[in-house]
Amino acid sequence: MRLCLIASCRYPVAEPFAGGLEAHTHALASLLRARGHDVTLFAAPGSDPDLEAELLPVAPFASSDLARADVAAPPEWWMQEHHAYLDLMLALQREEGRFDVVHNNSLHHLPIAMAHVLDAPLVTTLHTPPLPWIESAVALARPGARFVAVSRAMAEQWSHCVEADVVHNGVDTDGWRDLGGGDRLVWSGRIVPEKAPHEAVLAARRAGLPLDLVGPVTDQRYYDEQVAPLLDDGPRGARYVGHLSQHGLRALVGRAAAAVVTPQWDEPFGLVAAEALSCGTPVVAYARGALPEIVGPGCGVLVAPGDVDGLARGMVRARGLDRGAVRAVAVARFGAQAMVAGYEEVYADVRRRRLEAA
Template identity: 60%
Template sequence: MSVERRLRICLVASSRYPIREPFAGGLESLTHALATELGRRGHRVTLFAAPGSDPALDVEELPVPAFHPSPAARRDVNAPSERWMAEHHAYLGLMLGLARDGHERYDVVHNNSLHHLPVAMAPALRAPILTTLHTPPVPWLESAVLLSPGSSVFAAVSRSMSAAWDHAVPSTPVLNGVDVARWRPGPGGGPAVWSGRIVREKAPHEAIDAARLAGVPLVLAGPVADEAYFAAEIGPRLGPDVVHVGHLDHRALRRLLGRASVALVTPAWDEPYGLVAAEAMACGTPVAAYDRGALPEILGEGTGALAAAGDVPDLARAILEAQRCDRALVRRHAERHCSLSRMVDDYERLYLALVDQDVAA
């Protein structure tokens, strides 16, 4: 998409994890890619993100100051955690600043965080605000949406997420994307790969069990975000045929996925999008995944195989089926449907519609 106007964009990210490699998760990776591509297209992007984010981006830190409640406050049995309070103050400071003069500095605000305050305080801003829904409905976000109807426009990272939020707010599906110029096809033929944060809700232990049942060696790549889960369910399952290679940057992960024969995606919840599936397909690697959330939207015919959610024997069947897919076809599907360029085209259309609507008002 060719946009003649260059916009001043305020991009609001997470205050919890820095926007830099190795990324804590898909949200951080996606935010980095979005900010980079918007800048490459000539837009002036200011990224509000956690300290330690990539200095190559124009970052204004969301400071999360240490908060030490008084002894009296600590006695409150309903008191939120100190981290919760610190993040609350970080976003409160950001939104108060945007309410003061954000309309003079930015043409549009794109809220890419999971925090409730950018949604709840949207009526205080004179600049138009777009919020992307990255997660199924959660109480703090749903209450913020209902508190300020009509003050923010919403996108959702998949049709599945849009439908999940439909009871509370309408949203435009904008499927996530990956930079297919960087995620290049590889030769395949190697072990299966599972990548992501190692937490119970992503169920890598079921990927291990299914790979063993299929007789396919497996490599796990990703940060251990739940030490107790890793100790109970992952560590005891590791062995010569299943290894954990740790938290990889994108260069190493691209090499790993390019050599893989199949990528496994095993959510124990309704996956909002499934960026790891798009990354794998961009490398030409077919996907064996549970039929949950947005994954049926991402996979196309001949790009992998779906299994019934939580059904390990069916996932083993899907692994063997996916391995027979044509890697060139898988790559072409990613280029057409999972690209960063397509995603940013969609966001540019939403930005311009918001800016034109704001000017007309």
């Protein structure tokens, strides 16, 4: 099939990935192409050149002085994103017949609101809980619009305005391998308050276990005030090891005793948990969002959100789980090929329906 993938324009789809959305988009584009599809990816500047992405021109647009003088004017970054997606959708409208299916993985409302201008059907993956602008577009979407949620929990959060299929995000289980574990725990993700790495550090300290923090510092003030003061380079302390490449991250997670996941919000999926399980590394996590779908019995320990003492006890328990059994669950449930096959079924269905309606 001739497929158009629309990515988020906030971060490039390239290593080291800014987050799970970028990792997901990279894997989806790569695997679809490997399975013989003709894939065009629209993504932010700086995306992986191997993906041959067409760039979303975020930076060139700037509001005029008169427009910025409007007291109700949105921030300039908002206007730049708006302009980028408006430009893209109008360009796709002009390229009639180029694509069989357009797959929207962005976090923007315009691809949904403007789906009617395309001659190809649009599939939108819901990667976040309802956000005001996207929720409005979804609620007003035309009959036949197709939506996919990355978890049952996410589908439930959107159920008030749309019925979504569920296709779990996938993991390259050949790349995320069991390297035997080790003594140190690992926490990976963006260093921001809503991910709460400081709670992972506090729990590890109470458990008397060493911890590695990995990921980009995207909130410097939070890191300086709440994370850095807790770090300790000692053999039983917590340390920040930086923002690693996929190769480096896989090695660290594969050699970890357990992975810690501490979201302060309902994670739509929790890719870091699935990646850890693929390494045979048990997961200790707050039971919220989609994490209970991922971290099942024998794979890790779920505790009440915000229960740092429970997290500490879970860290000790998780170290005794069977790594082979943990990995087997991930391979069976969260393999990337299963994800791609799920999307191929959706693509084929929406294309068939469009042709029948023509």
